[in-house]
Amino acid sequence: MAKKEEILDAAKKVADKVQQKAAEIAADPKVQEVVKAAKEKAAEIADKAAETVQAAAEEIKARAEKVAERSEVKEAAAAAADAAKAAGKAAVAAAKVMATPSEKNVKVITPKMAKIPEGPLEKKWTNYKDHQKLVNPANKRKLDVIVIGTGLAGASAAASLAEMGFNVLNFCIQDSPRRAHSIAAQGGINAAKNYQNDGDSVYRLFYDTIKGGDYRAREANVYRLAEVSNNIIDQCVAQGVPFAREYGGLLDNRSFGGAQVSRTFYAKGQTGQQLLLGAYSALSRQIGKGKVKMYTRYEMLDIVMIKDEQGEPRARGIIARNLVTGRIERFFAHAVVVGSGGYGNTFFLSTNAMASNGSAAMQMYRHGAYFANPCYAQIHPTCIPKHGDFQSKLTLMSESLRNDGRIWVPKKLEDAKKLQAGEIKGRDIPEEDRDYYLERRYPAFGNLVPRDVASRAAKERCDAGYGVNNTGLAVFLDFSDAIKRLGKDVVAQKYGNLFQMYEKIVDENPYENPMMIFPAIHYTMGGIWVDYELQTSVKGLFCIGEANFSDHGANRLGASALMQGLADGYFVLPYTIQNYLADQIGVPRMSTDRPEFEEAEKAVEAKIQKLMAIQGTESVDTIHKRLGLVMWDFVGMGRTAESLKTAIKKIDEIKKDFWSNVYIPGKADALNNELEKALRLADFIEIGRLMALDALNREESCGGHFREEFQTEEGEALRQDDKFSYVACWKYTGEDSEPELIKEPLDYEFTERKTRNYKS
Numbered sequence: 048m049a050k051k052e053e054i055l056d057a058a059k060k061v062a063d064k065v066q067q068k069a070a071e072i073a074a075d076p077k078v079q080e081v082v083k084a085a086k087e088k089a090a091e092i093a094d095k096a097a098e099t100v101q102a103a104a105e106e107i108k109a110r111a112e113k114v115a116e117r118s119e120v121k122e123a124a125a126a127a128a129d130a131a132k133a134a135g136k137a138a139v140a141a142a143k144v145m146a147t148p149s150e151k152n153v154k155v156i157t158p159k160m161a162k163i164p165e166g167p168l169e170k171k172w173t174n175y176k177d178h179q180k181l182v183n184p185a186n187k188r189k190l191d192v193i194v195i196g197t198g199l200a201g202a203s204a205a206a207s208l209a210e211m212g213f214n215v216l217n218f219c220i221q222d223s224p225r226r227a228h229s230i231a232a233q234g235g236i237n238a239a240k241n242y243q244n245d246g247d248s249v250y251r252l253f254y255d256t257i258k259g260g261d262y263r264a265r266e267a268n269v270y271r272l273a274e275v276s277n278n279i280i281d282q283c284v285a286q287g288v289p290f291a292r293e294y295g296g297l298l299d300n301r302s303f304g305g306a307q308v309s310r311t312f313y314a315k316g317q318t319g320q321q322l323l324l325g326a327y328s329a330l331s332r333q334i335g336k337g338k339v340k341m342y343t344r345y346e347m348l349d350i351v352m353i354k355d356e357q358g359e360p361r362a363r364g365i366i367a368r369n370l371v372t373g374r375i376e377r378f379f380a381h382a383v384v385v386g387s388g389g390y391g392n393t394f395f396l397s398t399n400a401m402a403s404n405g406s407a408a409m410q411m412y413r414h415g416a417y418f419a420n421p422c423y424a425q426i427h428p429t430c431i432p433k434h435g436d437f438q439s440k441l442t443l444m445s446e447s448l449r450n451d452g453r454i455w456v457p458k459k460l461e462d463a464k465k466l467q468a469g470e471i472k473g474r475d476i477p478e479e480d481r482d483y484y485l486e487r488r489y490p491a492f493g494n495l496v497p498r499d500v501a502s503r504a505a506k507e508r509c510d511a512g513y514g515v516n517n518t519g520l521a522v523f524l525d526f527s528d529a530i531k532r533l534g535k536d537v538v539a540q541k542y543g544n545l546f547q548m549y550e551k552i553v554d555e556n557p558y559e560n561p562m563m564i565f566p567a568i569h570y571t572m573g574g575i576w577v578d579y580e581l582q583t584s585v586k587g588l589f590c591i592g593e594a595n596f597s598d599h600g601a602n603r604l605g606a607s608a609l610m611q612g613l614a615d616g617y618f619v620l621p622y623t624i625q626n627y628l629a630d631q632i633g634v635p636r637m638s639t640d641r642p643e644f645e646e647a648e649k650a651v652e653a654k655i656q657k658l659m660a661i662q663g664t665e666s667v668d669t670i671h672k673r674l675g676l677v678m679w680d681f682v683g684m685g686r687t688a689e690s691l692k693t694a695i696k697k698i699d700e701i702k703k704d705f706w707s708n709v710y711i712p713g714k715a716d717a718l719n720n721e722l723e724k725a726l727r728l729a730d731f732i733e734i735g736r737l738m739a740l741d742a743l744n745r746e747e748s749c750g751g752h753f754r755e756e757f758q759t760e761e762g763e764a765l766r767q768d769d770k771f772s773y774v775a776c777w778k779y780t781g782e783d784s785e786p787e788l789i790k791e792p793l794d795y796e797f798t799e800r801k802t803r804n805y806k807s
C-alpha cells in the first residue's frame with residue numbers, strides 16, 4: 048500500500064510539474080513577445096502549443112487523481128509518463144516558434160535553458176546568488192575540480208576555488224603559471240568606479256559593452272560583468288597589484304575605445320603581467336597549502352566523459368600529455384573548468400602568444416559543447432605591420448596609445464607613394480597634408496572609436512592607396528602633438544615600454560617619427576557556448592575567460608578581456624559551480640582505471656601515432672602558414688559569400704594535405720615541440736573551417752564580422768537584426784559531417800538596439 052501511495056504521489060508531482068511548466072510557457076513574456084512579432088501563423092502554433100501543454104497537464108492531473116481514487120497504480124504511472132511526453136512535445140513546438148519562420152527545424156536555446164535569472168536586470172545576479180545551491184565546507188573537501196589554464200581566468204578560478212575549500216588540479220602548457228598568454232596584456236582593465244567623476248556607472252559600462260559588441264551579446268551576462276568590475280579592482284589592489292596612481296594617491300584611469308569616459312585601470316603598459324602576478328600569488332598560496340596541485344608543462348588532450356545513473360554524460364576528468372616526458376596521464380575530477388584562452392592563432396600570424404591554441408575548445412566541442420559565434424574574431428588596429436615572410440608572430444601596440452596618439456595617412460597620393468618608396472618620412476609631411484581620417488569620419492569618438500571601426504577605416508585608406516610603409520599596408524600613429532602638449536617625459540612615463548618595444552622591432556625612434564601600425568588578428572569573441580552559470584552544454588564542463596563565447600558580442604572593447612577573465616574566475620564561477628557541485632557531493636572519487644579513461648587514453652594515443660606515422664615532407668609551420676594566409680585573405684577583415692566558400696574549399700585541401708604530408712621529427716614519448724604544434728594545428732584547421740562556415744551563415748555585418756555585401760553607403764557595418772539577432776551555436780555531429788546550427792535568440796529587454804554611431 049505504501050508503495051502504491053508513493054507511486055501515486057510521484058504521478059501527482061509529475062502532473063503538477065507539467066502544469067507549472069505549461070503555465071510558465073504560456074506566461075513567459077519572451078514567448079509572448081516573439082509570438083506577437085512573428086507572423087500570425089507562428090502565433091497560432093505557440094498558443095496551440097501552450098494550450099496543449101496546459102490541456103495535457105490538466106488531463107493527467109485529473110486522471111492521476113481519478114486513478115488514485117481507484118488505486119490503479121499502474122495506470123497512474125503510465126498516465127504520468129504520457130503526460131510528460133505530451134508536455135515535452137508541446138514545449139518543443141512552442142520553442143520552435145522562436146526560430147525564424149522559414150527555419151522551423153532549427154533548434155532554439157530559450158532564456159530558461161541559458162539559465163538567465165528572472166527579474167530586473169540589476170537584480171538578476173543578486174537573486175541568483177540568493178537562491179543558488181551551496182556546498183558546505185565539509186563537503187567541499189570531498190570534491191575535486193580540474194582547472195585548465197593559468198591565465199587570468201584559470202589562475203583566478205583555481206585560486207578562488209581552492210580558497211573556498213575545493214581540491215583543485217590546475218594544468219598549463221607553460222613552465223610556470225606566470226607565463227600564460229595573459230602576461231602579454233598591455234593597456235589595462237575596465238571598471239565602473241567613476242573615479243574620474245566623468246559620468247561613469249555600472250549601467251554605462253554595461254551599455255557601452257552591449258553597443259560595442261554590436262548588440263550581439265546576452266544582456267544579463269554583460270550587466271553582471273559590469274556589476275562585478277569594481278570588485279575586481281578592489282581584489283587586485285588588496286593583492287598588491289601596482290596600478291598607476293595620480294598625484295594624490297588615487298588610482299589613475301585612461302580612456303579606451305568605444306567609451307566616452309575614462310574607466311581603464313592600468314599598470315604602465317604591463318597591466319596583464321601585474322594582474323597575473325596578483326593571481327599567481329593567490330594561486331601560490333593555495334599550492335603551498337596543498338589545496339591546488341599544479342601541473343605545469345602538461346597539455347590536456349581530451350576530456351573524459353562518464354555517464355551518470357540517468358545515462359547522462361558528465362565531464363569527470365581529462366587525459367593530459369606530460370610535455371617533458373611525453374607520457375600520457377589520466378586525471379579524475381567531479382567537474383572540469385576550461386580557461387584555455389582564444390583561438391586567434393588559427394591565422395598563424397596574430398598578436399597571441401605562440402602557445403595559444405584552440406585545441407581544448409575543440410575537445411569540448413567534440414564532446415557536445417556548442418561552439419558559439421566562431422566567426423567573431425577581433426582585428427586590432429594598432430599592431431606593428433608584418434615585415435617579412437619568415438615572421439611567426441605579430442606585436443601589438445596597445446590601444447592605450449590611442450589616448451594621445453593621432454592616426455593619419457597623407458592626403459595626397461603622391462606623398463603616399465614617396466613614403467612607400469622610402470623617399471620621405473612621416474615627419475616630412477606638413478600638417479595641412481595629413482588626413483586624420485578617424486577624427487574626420489567619427490568626430491565624437493575620433494581616435495577612440497572601437498577596434499573594428501578603426502581597423503576597417505585603416506584598411507579602407509590602404510586599399511585606396513594611401514598606406515605608408517613599403518608594402519602600402521600601414522598607417523601612422525603620431526605622438527608629435529602629445530609630446531608638444533605634455534612633454535616627452537610625460538609621454539615616456541605613460542608609454543615608455545611600448546615605445547622601447549617599437550624601436551627594438553622596427554629600428555626607428557617613435558618619439559621622432561610617427562609609428563607605423565596596421566590591423567592584425569588579436570582576440571576571439573567566439574568560443575564555447577556557456578549558460579549564465581558558465582556551464583557548457585555538457586554537464587560538469589565549465590568554460591571561462593577568452594575560451595568561452597563571452598560577453599563581448601561581435602566586438603570586444605579594449606580592456607574588457609582582463610575584466611571578463613577575472614570576473615569569471617574570481618567572482619562568477621566560484622558561485623555558479625556550486626550550484627552544480629551541490630548535487631555531486633554523493634559522487635565518490637572514481638578510479639582512473641575505469642573503461643572510460645582507458646578508451647579516452649587509447650584514442651589520444653592512436654591520434655598521436657597516426658600523426659607520427661605520416662612522415663611527409665612539409666613542416667607543421669609551413670602548413671599552418673598556408674592556413675593563416677587563407678584565413679587572412681578569405682575570412683579576414685572583409686568577407687563575402689564567395690570568399691568564404693573558397694576558404695572552405697581551400698581549408699579542406701589543407702586538411703587533406705596535413706593528414707597525408709606533415710612531417711614530425713622526433714619521438715612521441717619524449718619532449719617534442721613539433722608534435723605539440725601538429726596536434727594544435729589539426730584543431731586550428733577544424734576551427735578555421737568552422738569560422739568560415741559561421742561567417743557564411745551570418746548574412747550581415749556586425750562588429751568584427753564584416754560581410755562586404757552588407758554595408759551602408761558610407762562603408763559602415765549593416766546588421767540584419769530581424770534575421771541574425773542570435774548566438775549561432777554549432778553542434779558537432781561527427782568527423783565528416785557538417786555541424787548542426789542551434790540558435791540562442793538575443794532579446795533586448797533593457798536596451799534599445801540601434802545602429803552604432805560614433806560620429807556624433
Ligand SMILES: Cc1cc2nc3c(=O)[nH]c(=O)nc-3n(C[C@H](O)[C@H](O)[C@H](O)COP(=O)(O)OP(=O)(O)OC[C@H]3O[C@@H](n4cnc5c(N)ncnc54)[C@H](O)[C@@H]3O)c2cc1C
Nearest residue numbers: 196197198199200220229234235347388592593606608609
Ligand atoms: C598582446 C596582447 C595585449 C592585450 N592587452 C589587453 C589589455 O590591455 N586589456 C585587456 O582587457 N585584454 C588584453 N588582451 C587580451 C587578453 O590578454 C586575453 O584575452 C586574456 O589574457 C585571456 O586570458 P585567459 O585566462 O582566458 O587565457 P590565456 O591567458 O590565454 O591562458 C590560457 C591558459 O590555458 C593554458 N592551456 C591552453 N590549452 C591548454 C591545454 N590543452 N592543456 C593545458 N593548458 C592549456 C595555457 O597554458 C594558459 O595557461 C591582450 C591580448 C594580447 C594578445
